Amino acid sequence: AQSVTQLGSHVSVSEGxxxxxxxxxxxxxxxxxxxxxxxxNQGLQLLLKYTSAATLVKGINGFEAEFKKSETSFHLTKxxxxxxxxxxYFCAVSEEGNNRLAFGKxxxxxxxx
Amino acid sequence: GAVVSQHPSWVICKSGxxxxxxxxxxxxxxxTMFWYRQFPKQSLMLMxxxxxGSKATYEQGVEKDKFLINHASLTLxxxxxxxxxxxxxxxxxxxxxxxxxxxxxxxxxxxRLTVV
Numbered sequence: 507a508q509s510v511t512q513l514g515s516h517v518s519v520s521e522g523x524x525x526x527x528x529x530x531x532x533x534x535x536x537x538x539x540x541x542x543x544x545x546x547n548q549g550l551q552l553l554l555k556y557t558s559a560a561t562l563v564k565g566i567n568g569f570e571a572e573f574k575k576s577e578t579s580f581h582l583t584k585x586x587x588x589x590x591x592x593x594x595y596f597c598a599v600s601e602e603g604n605n606r607l608a609f610g611k612x613x614x615x616x617x618x619x
Numbered sequence: 620g621a622v623v624s625q626h627p628s629w630v631i632c633k634s635g636x637x638x639x640x641x642x643x644x645x646x647x648x649x650x651t652m653f654w655y656r657q658f659p660k661q662s663l664m665l666m667x668x669x670x671x672g673s674k675a676t677y678e679q680g681v682e683k684d685k686f687l688i689n690h691a692s693l694t695l696x697x698x699x700x701x702x703x704x705x706x707x708x709x710x711x712x713x714x715x716x717x718x719x720x721x722x723x724x725x726x727x728x729x730x731r732l733t734v735v
Binding site for chain 2: 540542547548549550551552555596600605606607609610611612614
């Protein structure tokens with residue numbers, strides 16, 4: 507079964523600094539990979555997704571992620587953090603023919619002024 | 620873009636009563652919908668998968684008789700928490716997936732259930 511690993515539940519980053527959230531996946535077939543953001547008491551908003559097209563995926567709010575098959579990774583980055591980026595971020599994986607999304611444990615991002 | 624509407628956003632109910640949460644896909648047909656439960660500071664836990672016109676598939680450990688799921692149309696799925704108890708208090712989120720070739724999962728805004 508597919509799964510993802512997100513290390514470091516809390517990530518602190520200074521305003522204007524690089525945001526890097528790591529995600530490693532496990533899948534028996536080529537995966538579909540997603541990054542979602544969640545603000546308090548809200549649902550999940552899709553930041554970006556990888557569906558076997560370009561390996562470098564650009565999303566909303568200046569985020570991007572690169573699919574690296576050799577490293578089974580799909581790390582999320584943003585060059586310059588804003589205060590509004592403070593939120594919970596989830597990496598998720600699904601597979602062709604399998605409707606289910608498997609979520610990582612999430613990263614709580616804190617932006618320090 | 621795809622929009623999923625979830626209602627209510629929050630609800631407080633007394634122990635022993637039942638609560639219904641609705642999840643609607645507003646601008647697309649959702650053949651499959653998912654229901655998640657999220658505890659504070661934790662990830663989403665899949666409770667069940669519902670397919671239009673058929674019985675829901677529940678994850679291991681989820682009580683079918685307590686969490687009733689109905690997916691009667693291509694745009695509506697409901698989750699009913701029956702005989703609610705304080706331990707059922709949680710944040711419930713639905714998501715919907717479109718038809719063949721769609722890789723997207725669209726999430727509702729969630730429902731905060733508090734059982735007193």
